[in-house]
Amino acid sequence: xxxxxxxxxxxxxxxxxxxxxxxPFVAMTAYLLYAQAQRDLEEAQAxxxxxxxxxxxxxxxxxxxxxxxxxxxAWRPLVRAMDPARCDPGLRELLDLYxxxxxxxxxxxxxxxxxxxxPPPPGRIVRIADEALLREVLATxxxxxxxxxxxxxxxxxxxxxVQPVVGEDGAVAGAVSMSIDLAAWGFFPLDGGLPEGTIVAxxxxxxxxxxxxxxxxxxxxxVAGSEIMSHVGSDASGAIRALGVTEVERFWEFRGVPGTAWxxxxxxxxxxxxxxxxxxxxxxxxxASLAVAAVVAVAxxxxxxxxxPVGRIAQALRLRAAGRExxxxxxxxxxxxxxxxxxxxxxxxxxxxxxQLFAALSEVNETVVRVGERDELFRQVCRICVERMHxxxxxxxxxxxxxxxxxxxxxxxxxxxVLRGIAFPLDAADPLSTTVTSTAVRTKRAAVANDVDADxxxxxxxxxxxxxxxxxxxxxxxxxxxxxxxxxxxxxEAPDFFxxxxxxxxxxxxxxxxxxxxxxxxxxxxxxxxxxLEERVRRRTAELEAANMELEAFSYSVSHDLRAPVxxxxxxVRLLEKELVPPGAKVAHxxxxxxxxxxxxxxxxxxxxxxxxxxxxxxxLRRVDLGAMVRELIRELSSGAGERGVQWKIDExxxxxxxxxxxxxxxHNLLSNALKYSRAQPLARIAVEARATDPGIVEITVRDNGxxxxxxxxxxxxxxxxxxxxxxxxxxxxxxxxxxxxxVHRHGHRIWAxxxxxxxxxxxxxxxxxxxxxxxSAHFAG
Amino acid sequence: MQAARILLAEDxxxxxxxxxxxxxxxxxxxxxxVARDGAEALDYLYKRGKFTDRENGNPVLLLLDLKMPKVDGxxxxxxxxxxxxxxxxxxxxxxxxxxxxDVVRSYELGVNAYVxxxxxxxxxxxxxRDLGLFWMLVNEPPPGARG
Numbered sequence: 056x057x058x059x060x061x062x063x064x065x066x067x068x069x070x071x072x073x074x075x076x077x078x079p080f081v082a083m084t085a086y087l088l089y090a091q092a093q094r095d096l097e098e099a100q101a102x103x104x105x106x107x108x109x110x111x112x113x114x115x116x117x118x119x120x121x122x123x124x125x126x127x128x129a130w131r132p133l134v135r136a137m138d139p140a141r142c143d144p145g146l147r148e149l150l151d152l153y154x155x156x157x158x159x160x161x162x163x164x165x166x167x168x169x170x171x172x173x174p175p176p177p178g179r180i181v182r183i184a185d186e187a188l189l190r191e192v193l194a195t196x197x198x199x200x201x202x203x204x205x206x207x208x209x210x211x212x213x214x215x216x217v218q219p220v221v222g223e224d225g226a227v228a229g230a231v232s233m234s235i236d237l238a239a240w241g242f243f244p245l246d247g248g249l250p251e252g253t254i255v256a257x258x259x260x261x262x263x264x265x266x267x268x269x270x271x272x273x274x275x276x277x278v279a280g281s282e283i284m285s286h287v288g289s290d291a292s293g294a295i296r297a298l299g300v301t302e303v304e305r306f307w308e309f310r311g312v313p314g315t316a317w318x319x320x321x322x323x324x325x326x327x328x329x330x331x332x333x334x335x336x337x338x339x340x341x342x343a344s345l346a347v348a349a350v351v352a353v354a355x356x357x358x359x360x361x362x363x364p365v366g367r368i369a370q371a372l373r374l375r376a377a378g379r380e381x382x383x384x385x386x387x388x389x390x391x392x393x394x395x396x397x398x399x400x401x402x403x404x405x406x407x408x409x410x411q412l413f414a415a416l417s418e419v420n421e422t423v424v425r426v427g428e429r430d431e432l433f434r435q436v437c438r439i440c441v442e443r444m445h446x447x448x449x450x451x452x453x454x455x456x457x458x459x460x461x462x463x464x465x466x467x468x469x470x471x472x473v474l475r476g477i478a479f480p481l482d483a484a485d486p487l488s489t490t491v492t493s494t495a496v497r498t499k500r501a502a503v504a505n506d507v508d509a510d511x512x513x514x515x516x517x518x519x520x521x522x523x524x525x526x527x528x529x530x531x532x533x534x535x536x537x538x539x540x541x542x543x544x545x546x547x548e549a550p551d552f553f554x555x556x557x558x559x560x561x562x563x564x565x566x567x568x569x570x571x572x573x574x575x576x577x578x579x580x581x582x583x584x585x586x587x588l589e590e591r592v593r594r595r596t597a598e599l600e601a602a603n604m605e606l607e608a609f610s611y612s613v614s615h616d617l618r619a620p621v622x623x624x625x626x627x628v629r630l631l632e633k634e635l636v637p638p639g640a641k642v643a644h645x646x647x648x649x650x651x652x653x654x655x656x657x658x659x660x661x662x663x664x665x666x667x668x669x670x671x672x673x674x675x676l677r678r679v680d681l682g683a684m685v686r687e688l689i690r691e692l693s694s695g696a697g698e699r700g701v702q703w704k705i706d707e708x709x710x711x712x713x714x715x716x717x718x719x720x721x722x723h724n725l726l727s728n729a730l731k732y733s734r735a736q737p738l739a740r741i742a743v744e745a746r747a748t749d750p751g752i753v754e755i756t757v758r759d760n761g762x763x764x765x766x767x768x769x770x771x772x773x774x775x776x777x778x779x780x781x782x783x784x785x786x787x788x789x790x791x792x793x794x795x796x797x798x799v800h801r802h803g804h805r806i807w808a809x810x811x812x813x814x815x816x817x818x819x820x821x822x823x824x825x826x827x828x829x830x831x832s833a834h835f836a837g
Numbered sequence: 838m839q840a841a842r843i844l845l846a847e848d849x850x851x852x853x854x855x856x857x858x859x860x861x862x863x864x865x866x867x868x869x870x871v872a873r874d875g876a877e878a879l880d881y882l883y884k885r886g887k888f889t890d891r892e893n894g895n896p897v898l899l900l901l902d903l904k905m906p907k908v909d910g911x912x913x914x915x916x917x918x919x920x921x922x923x924x925x926x927x928x929x930x931x932x933x934x935x936x937x938x939d940v941v942r943s944y945e946l947g948v949n950a951y952v953x954x955x956x957x958x959x960x961x962x963x964x965x966r967d968l969g970l971f972w973m974l975v976n977e978p979p980p981g982a983r984g
Contacts, residue, residue, distance in 0.1 A: 618954075
């Protein structure tokens with residue numbers, strides 16, 4: 056279940072699969088190995104068992120045969136006689152008959168060897184080696200085998216078989232013995248005939264009396280201390296796996312020889328059994344390991360083949376998710392994975408293309424809003440189709456109703472030049488009328504040719520398409536005021552490019568263009584009017600500028616050239632005056648008049664120049680301290696006013712925003728006028744007042760108690776050369792107030808006059824108050 | 838030819854006469870050299886043309902009209918003020934023009950004083966006299982210096 060809950064990698068899945076497949080194989084191999092080993096062991100044990108049994112039988116037979124021989128010997132008359140002087144010569148022959156016999160002896164009751172096949176040395180009494188056995192035999196009157204002993208005569212390891220001899224009297228007279236020279240005993244054939252590595256030994260008690268190999272070393276050796284003997288002692292027969300005397304582990308089988316103290320031991324070294332088993336197991340394990348490794352390697356290779364393309368796809372997807380949308384999904388690996396990658400790529404491409412198309416649509420919409428001219432709109436749309444949507448060619452064709460045809464009007468794209476000079480007929484009879492462009496215009500619906508080569512109806516337009524290189528085309532009607540005026544046609548490089556969604560999108564685009572065409576038609580009507588007005592304004596402005604330039608040049612000339620002769624007149628009059636010393640009264644009067652006229656002319660020129668300059672000069676609005684300016688002007692004017700009494704009353708004046716040099720001209724004019732027209736008064740009273748009216752605006756009034764003016768003419772005051780007084784009364788050019796008004800107007804403010812004949816005058820202008828730098832400085836307001 | 842103490846560059850004969858008259862009243866009239874246009878003024882300053890033989894030495898004052906034929910006053914002023922040998926000569930522009938652009942240009946070129954020729958002869962006389970003594974008194978300050 057965890058397998059389901061926890062999805063693992065392809066590697067993991069394959070590892071699991073390999074594990075599931077390999078495990079039974081491994082288990083089966085192990086079982087087979089085990090079974091085989093078991094069989095081998097059993098076989099080995101069977102071998103030792105058979106060995107033990109057969110040799111035990113042989114030993115038993117040997118003992119029985121020996122007994123029979125000795126019984127026969129015991130019945131021989133010469134033996135029964137027990138006469139040491141008369142030894143039975145038959146014994147000698149017996150020795151030849153029984154190669155296993157080392158000697159045949161006749162032993163007296165007391166143990167003395169009376170005679171033998173090989174007689175004891177003469178003159179000496181030789182006793183039997185195993186007297187205890189003799190006594191037992193004599194007592195039991197039955198056959199017995201001796202322990203291995205060193206023979207009395209042969210001095211070699213010997214086992215003696217002893218048979219009591221019953222004398223003529225029927226009593227036990229002694230015994231006959233057959234000694235078996237163990238070293239010479241051929242119990243085991245020399246070549247053994249035994250399976251390799253096996254040992255068979257015959258033990259008497261725990262002493263080796265015969266051994267299948269290395270007999271010389273072993274005979275007579277007591278092996279009681281070894282592990283195997285601890286088992287042999289207790290049972291007559293059995294099987295065991297134990298260490299022998301040589302400390303070699305063997306499978307043992309032992310069998311007692313009935314009626315004797317003998318035991319047959321057969322042993323096979325365990326190594327000999329287990330060694331091949333182990334070797335085989337190792338081989339099998341090695342082979343199995345190699346097989347498993349090969350399987351795993353193949354599995355890994357397969358996993359790679361599966362996982363690598365999948366990993367590459369995953370990597371590409373990760374990159375794309377991180378914003379690298381240009382990374383394609385690699386197509387590789389097994390068919391299904393490659394197909395998946397291709398499908399993904401196709402999906403992404405479709406997505407990208409639809410994004411592209413939507414971006415292009417939105418760009419078209421932007422263009423529709425921005426572009427104010429029809430052909431420019433068409434050009435932009437065609438450009439977007441080619442650059443953004445990657446159409447080979449995009450064109451807008453318009454209906455030429457007079458010729459009953461549709462003419463490509465604006466086109467874009469590398470192959471679009473082919474459209475130059477081409478016209479699509481509106482008449483259905485014409486073969487070229489089957490083109491998408493004609494169809495779209497005729498049916499007023501989108502016309503699509505997705506596989507143009509397969510469509511026989513489109514054959515007529517083939518030369519055009521071939522030169523463009525398009526495989527599918529589509530055309531969308533354009534409307535203005537509800538009527539078809541033409542079509543937008545696009546050519547795509549791929550066949551079957553125009554699926555339903557693209558057709559829908561392009562139809563929307565064409566609708567947007569149609570909407571824009573309606574809008575442009577509306578705007579055109581308004582625009583023509585606006586453009587004409589604009590043009591007029593532009594012309595007037597140019598005329599004005601030219602006039603201004605001329606005026607400026609004129610003023611410059613006036614300034615230089617007009618003033619010079621006037622100056623010269625005055626200058627030379629003075630020189631003339633000096634020459635005529637003393638001039639007559641009339642002459643002096645004339646000269647003075649000429650001089651005055653020249654001076655007045657000079658003043659007029661200067662004032663006119665000032666007036667003209669105030670109109671042209673650009674305004675430089677700055678913060679101006681009105682109080683300081685007024686005080687400075689009063690100082691300046693007072694110096695020329697002589698000694699007459701003037702009472703000044705100056706309000707606290709604010710800072711204003713104005714062009715300082717122009718404002719100075721205004722104040723200069725107003726203040727000098729006030730001084731001039733009040734000079735007849737015994738005490739001239741002149742006030743400069745400030746009054747805040749609208750927020751940020753201040754009214755400045757210059758008031759005097761002079762001659763005043765007739766209020767009926769107050770509007771004339773501000774005209775050029777307008778004077779309400781005669782020149783003899785008050786000198787002046789009649790330009791100063793005109794200049795003041797022009798300056799005030801240029802600041803966007805007003806100036807006006809109030810007065811009454813003989814009761815003084817008040818001139819007031821408004822001006823923008825400078826923003827108060829800190830609170831509480833606007834006291835003048837009261 | 839003796840080196841003049843004052844060089845008057847003026848194209849109008851009337852102005853030359855009036856100016857010389859006024860200077861004569863100050864008893865300095867006979868040390869005035871007259872150039873009738875800008876080219877002559879430069880010829881004088883560089884001792885060439887008809888002034889090749891004049892004595893060495895720069896005038897102590899250059900009275901310069903602005904509107905002159907050939908080379909105008911501003912050009913002469915530019916030449917004088919950009920020549921290290923002439924730069925130290927005080928230059929007074931003496932003109933009928935009140936046009937601000939002329940005043941501005943003159944001050945930009947480094948004029949020492951700018952005097953508008955008054956129409957009234959008395960004032961002109963006084964101006965010329967003051968120029969001879971202390972020309973700074975009646976000059977027009979640079980535009981904006983007052984505000």
